Amino acid sequence: MSCWVCGFVAPGGAVMSTERWIVDHCVGLLGVGTLIVRPHRHVERVGDLDAAESLELGPLLQRAAAVVDEVVRPSQVYVSLWSHQGREPGHIHFVVQPVTEALMARYDLHGPALQKAMFDTHERQSDDEMAAFAERARAVW
Numbered sequence: 001m002s003c004w005v006c007g008f009v010a011p012g013g014a015v016m017s018t019e020r021w022i023v024d025h026c027v028g029l030l031g032v033g034t035l036i037v038r039p040h041r042h043v044e045r046v047g048d049l050d051a052a053e054s055l056e057l058g059p060l061l062q063r064a065a066a067v068v069d070e071v072v073r074p075s076q077v078y079v080s081l082w083s084h085q086g087r088e089p090g091h092i093h094f095v096v097q098p099v100t101e102a103l104m105a106r107y108d109l110h111g112p113a114l115q116k117a118m119f120d121t122h123e124r125q126s127d128d129e130m131a132a133f134a135e136r137a138r139a140v141w
């Protein structure tokens with residue numbers, strides 16, 4: 001199965017890139033300000049991360065969430081991983097999603113139900129919005 005995550009370039013480019021990880025804007029349907037933290041290497045299970053990748057992961061997730069906090073000022077930042085491609089394990093990518101009071105009010109939901117509702121609406125943020133956020137996040141990082 002070909003992997004769309006390997007080598008993918010999100011609108012606005014990388015917010016942060018290390019030798020092992022890249023952080024960029026989420027192209028899914030989770031709204032402006034949602035970042036993705038993914039390994040450069042094709043890894044399908046968190047348990048398959050190597051020692052060096054594992055050491056970087058915690059600080060990288062923390063920093064990504066802190067940057068989202070600083071730029072968006074949300075009620076909460078969700079960090080989740082649902083890496084399936086179809087029903088097969090896919091290239092892991094952690095979602096770092098700002099959830100504001102306005103977002104929760106709009107859907108009258110929070111948590112996984114909010115994420116599902118956002119996917120169900122099929123409302124995708126524009127490439128320009130993603131690129132602009134990536135630029136702001138890069139500056140804060």
Ligand SMILES: [Zn+2]
Pocket residue numbers: 003004005006041042043091
């Ligand atoms: Zn891949």
